[in-house]
Amino acid sequence: MILTVTLNTALDITYRVRNLTPHASHRVTEVTERPGGKGLNVARVLAALGHEATVTGFAGGTTGRALRERLAHTTGVVDALVPVEGTTRRTVAVVDATGDTTQLNEPGPAIAPAEWSAFQEVYEDLLGSASAVALCGSLPQGVPVGAYAGLVRAARAAHVPVLLDTSGEPLRRGVAARPDLVKPNTEELAELTGSHEPSRATRDVRRRGAHTVVASLGPEGLLAHTAEGRWRAAPPRRVRGNPTGAGDSAVAGLLSGLVERLPWPERLARAVALSTATVLAPVAGEFDRAVYEELVGRVRVTGEADAA
Amino acid sequence: MILTVTLNTALDITYRVRNLTPHASHRVTEVTERPGGKGLNVARVLAALGHEATVTGFAGGTTGRALRERLAHTTGVVDALVPVEGTTRRTVAVVDATGDTTQLNEPGPAIAPAEWSAFQEVYEDLLGSASAVALCGSLPQGVPVGAYAGLVRAARAAHVPVLLDTSGEPLRRGVAARPDLVKPNTEELAELTGSHEPSRATRDVRRRGAHTVVASLGPEGLLAHTAEGRWRAAPPRRVRGNPTGAGDSAVAGLLSGLVERLPWPERLARAVALSTATVLAPVAGEFDRAVYEELVGRVRVTGEADAA
Numbered sequence: 001m002i003l004t005v006t007l008n009t010a011l012d013i014t015y016r017v018r019n020l021t022p023h024a025s026h027r028v029t030e031v032t033e034r035p036g037g038k039g040l041n042v043a044r045v046l047a048a049l050g051h052e053a054t055v056t057g058f059a060g061g062t063t064g065r066a067l068r069e070r071l072a073h074t075t076g077v078v079d080a081l082v083p084v085e086g087t088t089r090r091t092v093a094v095v096d097a098t099g100d101t102t103q104l105n106e107p108g109p110a111i112a113p114a115e116w117s118a119f120q121e122v123y124e125d126l127l128g129s130a131s132a133v134a135l136c137g138s139l140p141q142g143v144p145v146g147a148y149a150g151l152v153r154a155a156r157a158a159h160v161p162v163l164l165d166t167s168g169e170p171l172r173r174g175v176a177a178r179p180d181l182v183k184p185n186t187e188e189l190a191e192l193t194g195s196h197e198p199s200r201a202t203r204d205v206r207r208r209g210a211h212t213v214v215a216s217l218g219p220e221g222l223l224a225h226t227a228e229g230r231w232r233a234a235p236p237r238r239v240r241g242n243p244t245g246a247g248d249s250a251v252a253g254l255l256s257g258l259v260e261r262l263p264w265p266e267r268l269a270r271a272v273a274l275s276t277a278t279v280l281a282p283v284a285g286e287f288d289r290a291v292y293e294e295l296v297g298r299v300r301v302t303g304e305a306d307a308a
Numbered sequence: 309m310i311l312t313v314t315l316n317t318a319l320d321i322t323y324r325v326r327n328l329t330p331h332a333s334h335r336v337t338e339v340t341e342r343p344g345g346k347g348l349n350v351a352r353v354l355a356a357l358g359h360e361a362t363v364t365g366f367a368g369g370t371t372g373r374a375l376r377e378r379l380a381h382t383t384g385v386v387d388a389l390v391p392v393e394g395t396t397r398r399t400v401a402v403v404d405a406t407g408d409t410t411q412l413n414e415p416g417p418a419i420a421p422a423e424w425s426a427f428q429e430v431y432e433d434l435l436g437s438a439s440a441v442a443l444c445g446s447l448p449q450g451v452p453v454g455a456y457a458g459l460v461r462a463a464r465a466a467h468v469p470v471l472l473d474t475s476g477e478p479l480r481r482g483v484a485a486r487p488d489l490v491k492p493n494t495e496e497l498a499e500l501t502g503s504h505e506p507s508r509a510t511r512d513v514r515r516r517g518a519h520t521v522v523a524s525l526g527p528e529g530l531l532a533h534t535a536e537g538r539w540r541a542a543p544p545r546r547v548r549g550n551p552t553g554a555g556d557s558a559v560a561g562l563l564s565g566l567v568e569r570l571p572w573p574e575r576l577a578r579a580v581a582l583s584t585a586t587v588l589a590p591v592a593g594e595f596d597r598a599v600y601e602e603l604v605g606r607v608r609v610t611g612e613a614d615a616a
Contacts, residue, residue: 015412022328022404025411062377066370092400094412096330103333104323104402 001078002046002255003130003160005123005151006039006057008108008140009081011067012285014093020102034285035067035074036091038136038165041245041285045252045274047076048287051259054078054130056122058140060109061087080126082119086110093244101242111142123151127158131259134163134251135179139170148174155179161258164210165251167191175209181258182210183251189215198223214254214271216247221272221299226264231303233268235276236295245285249274269299309386310354310563311438311468313431313459314347314365316416316448317389319375320593322401328410342593343375343382344399346444346473349553349593353560353582355384356595359567362386362438364430366448368417369395388434390427394418401552409550419450431459435466439567442471442559443487447478456482463487469566472518473559475499486517489566491559493524506531522562522579524555529580529607534572539611541576543584544603553593557582577607 016030043053059067059081067088071079086109094102111119127133133155135148144150148170155162156178163181164174167188175182175192182205186198192208195201202213202225212226221234250271257267277292278285324338351361367375367389375396379387394417402410419427435441441463443456452458456478463470464486471489472482475496483490483500490513494506500516503509510521510533520534529542558579565575585600586593 015414017412020330020410022330022410023406023408026413028412028414031414062370062374065373069370092412098331100331102328102330104325104336104400105334106323106336106339 001052001054001130002259003054003126003133004039004043005135006037006137007143008138009037009040009057009059009067009088011063011088011090012036013090014095016095018097020094020096035071038248039134041248042134042136042252043077045249046256049256051256054080054126056080056126058082058084058111059088060084063090064088082122084109084111084115108140111140116143124154127155127160130160132161132255134255136165145169146173149177152177152179163255175205178209181212183214183216185216216250222268224264224268228264229303229305231264231268231301233272233299233301235272236298239276239279241279243279246275246278249278249287265301268301269296272299309360309362309438310567311362311434311441312347312351313443314345314445315451316446317345317348317365317367317375317396319371319396319398320344321398322403324403326405328402328404343379346556347442349556350442350444350560351385353557354564357564359564362388362434364388364434366390366392366419367396368392371398372396390430392417392419392423416448419448424451432462435463435468438468440469440563442563444473453477454481457485460485460487471563483513483516483518489520490518491522491524497523524558530576532576536572537611537613539572539576539609541580541607541609543580544606547584547587549587551587554583554586557586557595573609577604577609580607
């Protein structure tokens with residue numbers, strides 16, 4: 001199975017209203033809820049691609065229970081979340097008639113030292129049956145800033161390929177622990193390296209320790225800097241839509257491609273097609289399978305493999 | 309005990325944010341949750357006044373469970389809610405630095421005919437040990453518009469004094485079933501009678517069937533039209549604050565005064581003082597006990613008892 005780690009899981013709630021007006025009262029016409037946090041989104045896409053996915057991280061309180069109940073109804077995703085005393089956060093996305101979203105994000109729970117230790121044990125056990133692992137998203141309070149560095153080292157010790165998708169200081173420290181793959185966006189890349197030039201920045205991230213860097217350039221696709229060569233992969237056309245979850249779909253494309261040992265150009269084409277199909281899906285964070293299948297053969301991949 | 313009925317219970321969530329800007333992302337700095345819906349608010353104030361309160365109505369889904377867990381920790385309030393298949397609604401109040409509130413109200417669950425029947429049985433059982441009952445708030449989908457009229461008749465048949473606090477057609481039909489007391493605000497009064505003159509309108513509501521009418525005039529206090537006489541009760545000074553729950557506190561004042569057989573001027577003074585202390589409380593819907601105790605002797609009650 002493929003393991004995804006989400007230390008700061010969330011119950012993602014979407015409200016539809018006619019028009020959001022500050023200091024007014026609004027009737028919500030439609031409510032949707034789904035388990036959220038980057039690693040959970042990645043797992044859902046992996047499952048849709050036919051991979052077995054297991055999710056771990058933390059869940060607690062009534063919100064955590066609601067999240068786990070919904071997860072139990074998600075085919076192909078196994079729940080290995082670790083219970084905590086605190087309450088899992090909610091995120092509320094208020095979508096109005098313009099199609100634009102107003103986002104309200106609750107703070108996550110504080111994690112106790114014993115809970116962090118319990119998680120690490122569960123994680124090491126799960127690595128035993130994982131073909132790859134993705135470490136996704138921000139760290140909740142109480143988890144040390146070097147957490148991902150430790151989890152990267154544990155995966156490497158267990159010979160499990162590890163992908164890291166986070167930002168800020170946890171990313172900086174995680175990269176130094178030599179993960180197989182990092183997937184920063186342009187902002188995270190610039191924050192980490194100080195360079196706004198993606199090609200230079202990805203090279204720098206490799207020097208800092210990442211074996212492979214796949215930078216997400218938003219609507220322009222992906223830029224990959226690997227030990228085997230460098231590629232750019234771009235969608236066949238610019239699309240408009242909701243980018244929520246597009247990065248998580250790209251991670252699922254990269255991970256599944258890794259496990260299936262696809263050549264880099266195919267992995268990147270899959271990641272770009274999934275990401276684009278997510279932007280175009282009517283529900284935030286879902287991907288449109290027909291769009292994905294139509295796009296995957298049409299992603300433009302340029303670049304070259306290094307001479308062996 | 310005093311029974312309160314809330315057919316459309318809610319989990320009331322309050323988010324504090326710096327500044328609510330449509331189409332932006334916001335970090336919520338503080339989250340509070342409490343069991344809501346008018347009858348639950350009334351019960352909490354009754355309990356704070358030293359009365360035993362029992363709440364009934366509907367609760368379901370993960371939100372209903374969260375509500376009931378919080379209710380279990382509310383001293384003096386007994387949970388007699390009827391479980392339903394649907395999910396109890398949430399209300400989200402987003403308070404920003406201006407102190408103003410943006411309200412998002414989820415739709416309530418639809419109630420199945422069997423659930424409505426189950427409720428009526430529970431209600432009739434509870435009437436057997438009730439000294440008074442309050443019927444509070446809007447009707448959820450699936451409950452017949454004449455629901456309150458039926459519940460009023462059942463209370464009268466059981467010789468339990470019944471207070472009705474609702475609006476629109478459920479109020480119109482409920483009044484015709486001859487409740488002991490209705491507590492409309494000026495808007496509900498005008499909608500029911502077509503008159504914007506409170507004194508004339510309250511007289512009309514009595515003609516329509518209510519034994520007593522106590523109209524809430526917002527910051528100007530209460531106007532009571534009873535079989536024993538007519539009174540006006542006003543707070544000693546105009547106050548500014550959050551009026552959420554002020555009407556529910558007034559209902560608790562009236563109900564407790566009824567059960568304690570206080571003379572009308574004292575009942576009204578209590579209701580106005582509780583209501584004002586709720587407007588002045590830092591947390592929406594709570595009341596400030598010190599303010600209540602200071603105010604209760606200073607409420608100006610004018611009017612006179614009718615000659616016997």
